[in-house]
Amino acid sequence: MDDYLLTFETDExxxxxxxxxxxxxxxxxxxxxLEIAAKAKAGEFPHDHYxxxxxxxxxxxxEQQSEKYRLVHHVKVYGWPTVKGGKPYSRK
Structure with a gap:
């Protein structure tokens, strides 16, 4: 990834x-x-993977930015049309 720096890391x-x-x-x-938000606002259920x-x-x-944290290799972002999020759509 030479064009920009974007990492997600978590604590242990x-x-x-x-x-x-x-x-x-x-x-x-x-x-x-913003693209995910626009789709959710339109009533869609978008998601994207990074x-x-x-x-x-x-x-x-x-490139991990801190030796004491763990690099995240996959981030999935969901957009939901309401404040209830994914709860109404999850299986019980």
């Missing part, structure tokens, strides 16, 4: 998420999120 417990990006990477993420190269994609950078 997976309780915190850290997003690292240079201006181009953050702009890319913002654009993607992968590192090791996991078959090129949307996320593979």
């Amino acid at each position: 417990e997976g309780e915190q998420v850290f997003v690292h990006g240079n201006p181009a990477g953050l702009e890319y993420l913002a654009k993607q999120l 992968f590192t190269e090791e996991w078959g994609g090129n949307e996320l950078s593979s």
Whole structure:
């Protein structure tokens, strides 16, 4: 990923998420999120995947930014039309 920096990392417990990006990477993420939001606002149920190269994609950078955190190789973002999110659609 030479065009921009965009990584997601978690602490060892997976309780915190850290997003690292240079201006181009953050702009890319913002654009993607706005597109998902627009589809959800229109009543759709969009989602998108972001992968590192090791996991078959090129949307996320593979350069870990902190040695004490774990690099995330796959991020999946869901857009829901209401504040209830995915709960009404999940299986019980």
